[in-house]
Every structure is written in C-alpha cells, then in structure tokens.
Amino acid sequence: MSSLGLSTVAVIILLLFSAVFTMLESAMFNSSLIRIQTLSKKNFIYKLLLEHKKRPENFISAVVIGNNFVNFLISAVITNIAVIYSNKYGLSNEIVVLIATIITTLLVVIFGETIPKTIGSALPERSLGPTFSVFLPFYFILRPLAYVLSKISQFLLFVLGIKTSEKKFFESEEEVMSMIELGKKEGLIEREEEKMIYSIFEFGDTIVKDIMTPRVDIVAIDIESNLDEILDLITKSAHSRFPVYEEKIDNVIGILYVKDLLKVIAKKEKPDIKKILRAPFFVPETKRVDELFKEMQKNKIQIALVFDEYGGISGLVTIEDILEEIVGEIQDEFDIEEKPVQRLSDHAYLVSGTFNIDDFNEMFNVQLTGEEASTIGGLLLEHFGRLPNPGEEVMIENIKFIISKVRNRRIVQVKAIFIKDMKEGESDE
Template identity: 40%
Template sequence: MSDDNSQSSQGSAGKSWLGRITQMLQGEPQNKEELVEVIADAQERALIDPETKDMMEGVLSVSELKVRDIMIPRSQMITLDVDESLENQLPIMVESSHSRFPVICEDKDHVEGILLAKDLLPLILDKSDALPALREYLRPAIVVPESKRVDTLLNEFRQKRYHMAIVIDEYGGVSGLVTIEDILETIVGEIEDEHDDEDEHNDIRQLSKHVFTVQALTPLEEFNEFFSTEYDTQEADTIGGIILHAFGHMPSRGEIIDIEPLQFKVTNSDNRRIIQLQVTVPKTETTEDHVE
C-alpha cells in the first residue's frame, strides 16, 4: 500500500512538473505582438514603470525601422562649404550649436567629410590672425543607404565609434543624414539639452519625404494649415485631442490609427496624455512644399 501511495505521489509530482513546464512554454510570447502585450501587462502589474515599458517598446520598434524613417532630410541638413573660409562659417556653427557638420563641395550631393567642432578648440590658443583652411580638419564621412536597418546601424555606430552618417538614395544622391542621437530618441523619446528652445515643443519636424514628427500639443489650426487637412477644431484644440478621440482610449506607444488622409503613430505617451506623434502622408499626396 505504501509503495502504491509512493508511486502515486511520484506520478502526481511528475504530472505537476510537466503541467508547469507546459504552462511556461505556452505562456511564452510567440511573436512580437504577444511580447508587447507581455510588456504592457508587466507595467499594469507594476513590475516595471511606464518609462521602462516605453523604452522596451522603443527597442522593439527599432528593429522594424529603416534609416529613411528616422533620418534628418536633406532640406534640413546644416552644412559647411569646404571652399569657404572658416572665419565666415563660424556664425553658422555657433548658431546651430551642433557638434558635427557635413562639409560639402558645390552642393549637398558632394560631401567632402565631417567636421567635429571640438577639433577647432586648439585654434583658441593660436595667436595667428589667419584661420587655417577647413579642409585640414575634415574627418571621413560614413555613407549608408536609406534602406539600412536602424538596429544594424546602431551596432555599427557603437562598434566603429562614429556618431553621424550621410544617407544616400538608390541613385547615389544624398537624401539626408542620421546620428546616433536620432536612434536613441526612437528608443527613449525626445532628448533635450540646454540648447533646445522651449518654444520648439509644438513644432512639426520632417523626418523624410512622407514622414513627420509632431508634438501632440500642436494647435489643430496650425496642424491643418501645415498638412492642408480639415480636422474639426470644434472637436479638439490640439492634434493630440483629435487622436485621443479617434482611439477612444489612451493609446500606448506604437499604436497606429488612420484618420483620412493621414496615418498617425503614437511615438511617446504616458498614462495620462499623448506626447508625440509620427505622421505619415500618403505617397500619392504632394509634399513638395516641405521638401527641398
């Protein structure tokens, strides 16, 4: 009898362990959508905070993006002329507050190299009246195609220790540039420093020919004027209000909704408000007014 009870107990234990293993296997996310749900559930149960959840979802979103989705478009590139005197271009550098500048010859399709502002610091100690030629301070420009995966580029940035790359299209023309900060902002949200203007929070910024990043608090009238849309200003004061009404719930980061004629993706939000949106204009729409 005792032997039978022992065997029965061992059998029950075996079934119990098998059941638990099966449950663990069944509970594992089988695709990215299920993994996002697991992350959201972890945040709801206070296992992780909202900022950690957003960051984890940002990491997942990076694997789906191409460089063209996050690059600074050609029209917004601040460049220096390799044949222009350094003295004449210092005001551009000071005003932009950038640390790196593409240096061009003739036009933006001919990038000669990258200038690091810190390389000019020794000039402060130089008593000479004449500043040297800009070409003497150029570093090689890294070139990447628009179609390159963002996560692959991030690994290259880290391994090769460079922070900026020139982006080219399929015909070899320069279509923009991308920095390591652009990738990090995709993961953790907007990174601001002491040089950022507080008045820029409501700006609409172009990321590529058909993709824009928009602050949710952008006044609806300003949004309608920029995109030639006719969203009802009686329904909401801001574009974020329109998006919230369309969702019918507080959307999480990464949620997408179509409100004709545009597509909206929530790129930054918390439990109380939508912070930032990615707006995609249909490729059939004309966006020449916003593109060089």
C-alpha cells in the first residue's frame, strides 16, 4: 500500500478513536447514576464505570488527554498527506498548512466531536459500555499522567486563590425530586417509598396548624368531672392522654395520662386529678413541625396544645400526628378506620370535611386551592363565608359540593358531584 493510502487509513482509525473518546465523555456526563447502578448488577463493565461515575475527575482527565493526543495525530497525518500533494502539484507551504488546517477542523468537528457527542448525549447508558471497553486499555496507560496533571492544576488554582471543592451530587431540591422520579420510572422506588420521600421534603415546610387536631375535635376533661364521668369519657374515646381544663378549654391546667390515673386506682386510693396532672406544653400555630418534633423528642413530650394569635386554644398535636406526616396514617388497635371518600356513583362521592385538599386533588386529578384552608370543609367555609346548612350547595371548578352533615360549627361530610363527567340528562343522585 502506498504512503498516501496508509496515511488515509491512519486518519480513519484515529477519527474512530476520537469519536469513541468524545462519545464516552459525553455519555459520562449525561448518564444516570441510578441507571448505571442497575446495569452494574448485570454487567462487569458497568460495575467498573460506577466508581468512575461517582468520582469522575481523573477518569475524565484521561479521556481528554487521550482525545487531544489523537486529534494531534490526526492533524499531523493530514499535514503529511498535504505535503505529499504539495510536492506533487508544487503548492507553497502556506497553502499546505491552510488546507491541512481546514480539512483537520472539518473532520474532527463533524466526525470526532458533533456526531459522537450527540449520540453520547442521546443514548448515554447504551454508549457507555462499548466506548468504555475500547478506552479501558488507554486509561491504564494515561491514568498516571492524568493524576499528575490533575494535581498540578489543583496547585495552580490554589496559588491563584481559587478554591476547589468536591461537586455536590445534588445542587438543589429540584434535582433530588428529578432523581426520585427517575428512580420511580426505573422501578427502583415503589409508590409508597416515593410518597414517604416527598413527605420528608415537605416536612420542613409544614406548620403545626396544618396537622393539628382542631379545637372542635379535642376530647378534654373538665376538672370538675367526677371519677365515673372521667372513666366513661376515657372508655368512649379510647385516647391515652387528655387535656384537663378549668371552666373552659382555653384554660388548660394540665395533661392527664390514663396510665397515671390507673396506677392510683390500682392502689385503691381516691385519685386527686390535679396531683397527677402533667405540665401542659403549648406551641403556636405557626411553629414548624420539624422544630416541634425535635423539641418533643428532647423533652419526651407526647402531646402539645396549640394556641392561636389571640392566645386561645385552637387545637392539639401529638407525636403520632407528626410521624403520620412522613409514614402516612397510623392505625392502632383502638382506631376505627373510616374511609374519607365513599363512592356513590361514577361521578358522585361522599367526602369527609377533614379530607385534605391536596389528597383530594391527587385522587381526582383536579386543582382545588384555598386561601388558608387545608381541608375540604375549610375550603367550603371560605366559599360560603359562613357555616352552611345541610342541603346547601356551591360550585367549585365544575364540582358541585352539597353539604351533607354539619356538627359543632364545622362541616362533617359533603357530597361531591363531578358535573363535567355526567352525561346529558343523567341524574346527580
């Protein structure tokens, strides 16, 4: 084969290596760590790749060094070809250099950069395996040089006063959420696990008012109640701790633990309720739940009373309420499970007034929002501007809400009818 033919073959081979190195670099930056972890369980190449994906600095340096060296060789070979033609046709050195530069630039940009980089970006995980296999022998050769150059670069940056720090895997909460969504699509994260992770992120933004048991639902004991009345209330409610008040609920004087009362009764003594009360713990409605959780853990407190801006009791919150924000509803042996949503027909449902608006939106794929309300009952109170009577109705976002039950100045249950889902002439019953 002639010298020209050998040079042409050399250029083609070098361009292929340049394409492989570029594709590998692009795929490395655009690949998913979760996806590589999955593939590493089945393929040894991806197992090796996983370590470089986690700490890519030296690896990428080796790829860049190899790519630049190959591109230099391409330039040298093309210049040699140009010299052969210049001697044949009597071209000047300036023309030879210009032609060699143009040809090298076009070939490297098109075949060594643009096309492989696009493929590596579009198919990162699929590109990584083959390209890494080709590059691996070169990596073992280039690794010492890449390490030395990396240290020199770090030293020069230090001299210039530029601090380098390890890049965070996640730069923002949005990136984490994207990875969770990707993990769900890849089948690595189950639905319940996803909900729990999202709950943890929302935990820090949640305030006590969002999770507390409202004032009207508080089961409390009047200090003037006799023992039989107290025991009857304990039996009916199945709670283990009760706020105890004097005259009115806003004047809570302590918390009665059922176990403390039972200890006294077991001794066959007449209990003095005031003597066995534990000190109440008060928190504002606006306190963040994560901060409250830390305080309750530190002080071993199980129940906290919530006060509003006027100093009145607006609700109470327990450790269990806080934990349910992360893990979901916790049912114990005394809980009576009630469905917050009961299906009446294809387009009508009975909904609990305490059902969370966000959960309603997720269940029915709608976008209801309240100014301050977090429950369906609260949302309807905002729309009515008063406490409605049973049978009254209001239309919100193509959903007709009919008040079913009202008790103790709150909406207990409503009927939700999805008008847009009904066929013409169909009854809403």
